[in-house]
Amino acid sequence: MRALFSVLYPVIAITVFGLYPSMTIGPKEGWQVYSSAQDADGRCICTVVAPEQNLCSRDAKGRQLRQLLEKVQNMSQSIEVLNLRTQRDFQYVMKMENQMKGLRTKFKQIEDDRKTIMARNFQELKEKMDELQPLIPVLEQYKTDAQLISSFKEEIRNLSMVLAAIQEEMGAYDYDELYQRVLRLDSRLRNCMGKLTCGKLMKITGPVTIKTSGTRFGAWMTDPQASQRNNRVWYMDSYTNSKIVREYKTMEDFVANAVSRTYNLPFKWEGTGHVVYNGSLYYNKYQSNIIVKYSFETGRVLAQRALEYSGFHNTYSYSWGGFSDIDVMTDELGMWLVYATNQNAGNIVIAQMDPDTLEVQKTWNTEYSKRNAGESFMICGTLYITNSHLTGAKVYYSYSTKTSSYEYTDIPFHNQYFHISMLDYNARERALYAWNNGHQVLFNVTLFHVIKTEDDS
Known part of the structure; x- marks a missing residue:
């Protein structure tokens, strides 16, 4: 670098005349005076000489230097072009690498999906076979x-x-x-x-959400004894401390919240196990074991009767509580009561009741704890009990009043809103009415009909 510096910059020579002030020295050939300095007496102290400006251009080293500079510039340009191409190729390689990773992910996903689809199809075939077996x-x-x-x-x-x-x-x-x-x-x-009107419960599908309203607990229903043209809906929000019943002319009015009539009951109700049957409301009177029959037509209590030995006011409620000790139900065979007594060790008792006089005609003692039941309902004289009111609940137990025998079942249903506080069967609609955490929903049921001949009986 030192040699290159001496070539690139003209050599400046400084001649000092301090010792020989009278001596004048002229520049050599090819040099020119660049600068001079004098003392106070006008005597020359020093003279600075430099090569002539055109001297280096004629020098052989100067030509070599220019050629070297041109080569350096050409190499710099080539390196710049190569660098740009390298960056472009590197970006292309990175893009191809990302595409390859994406393809590997897609292939893996397709393989996983294929296994999942095959497993699901196999499970569907198995479920179909299980359905066809009975x-x-x-x-x-x-x-x-x-x-x-x-x-x-x-x-x-x-x-x-x-x-x-x-x-x-x-x-x-x-x-x-x-x-x-x-x-x-x-x-x-x-x-x-x-013989075709009754059957054994095989499947529960749904639910279909009809409406979202009210508190977490309540009951809603239609009259299974009404004609096909009579589609009135009754609505009772909460499980206690209320006497207000709202009536809607149709299911469409119920969805639109178009109330047609409001009833103020003479007594508060307890729980959510109410039913409307042949134009009258049947419910458990607040803080008692009394069943009340109230006529919507006359607005009067037609009958009331105490249910002997029955627990009430959370003595033997369902697992969710809510004073659900006494549950009034209907099915194809009439009206029923589901409750528990001390005499049956807190296990569920089924009673068939006269809808006119409220008199208990016959009872059946089961071995299923009332407090361990989520909810229950009657179909064709058989009581079906769920094992929970929460997510994952299923129909776990059934008791036939015809044979006075029970069996354990496994009929799942979708608890969509995670908390069921009312579940009742409507024989006219062949559906389950449910109050699911502030949602009024319907479940469809599939019954297995067995036609019995005279030889069978």
Whole structure:
């Protein structure tokens, strides 16, 4: 670098004349005076000389230097171009690497999804097989039923021929005898159809959310005894300290909150186990074991009766509490009461009740603790009990009043809003009405019908 510096910058020579003031020295050839200095007497002290400006340009080293500089500049430009290309190629490589990582992730996800789909399909097939398994004995029964129906068809055909003949030949047959045959056939047909009205609970689907309103606890219902044109809805918010019942003309009005009428009951209610049956409300009177029958038409109490030995006011409530000791229910066979007594060690008691007089006609003692039950409902004379009121609840236990026997079941249902405080079956709608944490919802039920012949009975 020192040599290069001496080439790049002209050499400046300083000649000092302090010792020889009278001596004048001129610059050598190729040099020129750059500067001079004098003392106070005008004597020259020093002279600075430098090469002529055009001297270096003619020098061979100068030419080499310029060539070297040009090469350096060319190399710098080449290095800059190479650097730009390298950066562009590096970005391209990085982009390709990211794409490769994305492809690996997608391939792994596709493989995982394929395994998940295969597992889900296998589970669906297994569930279908489980659903079809109970139908095998029924198919055997249908063989006998088909013969019975064929017999009915044949008898109807014969009667039709007889009636046609009567039109042509009056008096050929005894009319009273023929009429009795028709009545017997009609009775047998109705009896056969009656056997289809009840069944065993197989599945619960839903729920369908109808409305969101009220507090966490309450009850809502329709009348299973009403005609198909009568779709009134009744609404009772909270489980205690209230006497107000709201009525809606239709389900659409209920959703729109268009109240048609409000009733002020003579007594407060307790719990959420109320029902409307044949135009009257049945409920548990506050802080008592008394059942009240209230007529919506007259606005009066038609009957009230104490339920003997029954616990009340959270003595034997469901697992969620709420003074739910006494639960009034209805199904295809009439009206029922579900409660618990000290005599049955706090286990559930089922009672069949006369809806007119509120008199208990018969009772059944189960071995299921009332406090361990989430909720319960009756279908075709069988009580179904859930094992919880919270998420993960299922129908765990059933008790048949026809056979006075019980069995453990496993029928899940979706507790969508995590807390159920009312669950009642409506025989007309074939649905479960539920109050689920401030939401009014409906569950559909699937019943397994078994047609019994005279030989079976």
